[in-house]
Amino acid sequence: MLELKTGNIADQPDCDAIVNAANAELRTGGGVAGAIHKVGDPQLTELTRSLAPISPGEAVITEAPNMPNKFIIHCLGPVYGKDKPEDKLLADCYRNALDLAEENKIESIVFPAISTGAFGFPKREAANIAFKTVKEKSSGLKHVNYIRFVLFDAADYNLHWDTLKEW
Numbered sequence: 001m002l003e004l005k006t007g008n009i010a011d012q013p014d015c016d017a018i019v020n021a022a023n024a025e026l027r028t029g030g031g032v033a034g035a036i037h038k039v040g041d042p043q044l045t046e047l048t049r050s051l052a053p054i055s056p057g058e059a060v061i062t063e064a065p066n067m068p069n070k071f072i073i074h075c076l077g078p079v080y081g082k083d084k085p086e087d088k089l090l091a092d093c094y095r096n097a098l099d100l101a102e103e104n105k106i107e108s109i110v111f112p113a114i115s116t117g118a119f120g121f122p123k124r125e126a127a128n129i130a131f132k133t134v135k136e137k138s139s140g141l142k143h144v145n146y147i148r149f150v151l152f153d154a155a156d157y158n159l160h161w162d163t164l165k166e167w
């Protein structure tokens with residue numbers, strides 16, 4: 001099942017895993033990373049220390065301190081116009097996150113719109129890549145049976161809904 005919702009990625013108590021739109025150092029930042037680390041720190045930064053730095057497209061997994069979720073999957077999205085090819089690197093984030101979810105027997109996972117904030121990826125293009133990648137992976141998923149996209153506001157929700165309808 002695929003669901004779209006507006007909301008805060010750090011407040012998704014009903015899902016096994018949340019995905020962080022991380023920075024390479026796996027530290028706190030703005031946007032999604034800021035919201036997640038605000039709840040998870042200082043323990044979260046302690047957990048990520050030995051896993052950093054990561055490269056664009058890469059994903060790593062930690063526990064989710066101070067949160068009702070079991071795991072956080074940290075993905076480094078591409079910086080639009082800098083990390084190339086952007087479309088492949090963004091798809092790698094979703095692919096690698098879902099692979100980690102499967103390895104850890106995660107059933108439900110929540111994604112933010114990776115790279116579409118500070119990293120400047122055009123939102124419609126990013127949404128297309130996200131849905132295309134999830135669709136391609138879906139037939140091979142044995143544990144993950146629920147994928148949610150949490151969008152920050154109504155405009156982002158509508159854009160994603162319009163894009164999803166095309167899939």
Ligand code: AR6
Pocket residue numbers: 007008009010021022023024027028029030031032033034035077112113114115116117118119120121150151152156
């Ligand atoms: N919940 C859900 N979505 C959010 C939230 C939230 N709490 N906050 C922002 N968004 P971004 P990126 C939306 O910038 O582009 C950080 O500083 C936001 O509107 O969080 O991958 C890190 O430290 C946008 O659509 O991630 C990195 O340095 C989307 O989530 C860098 O930004 C992603 O925005 C990562 O940039």
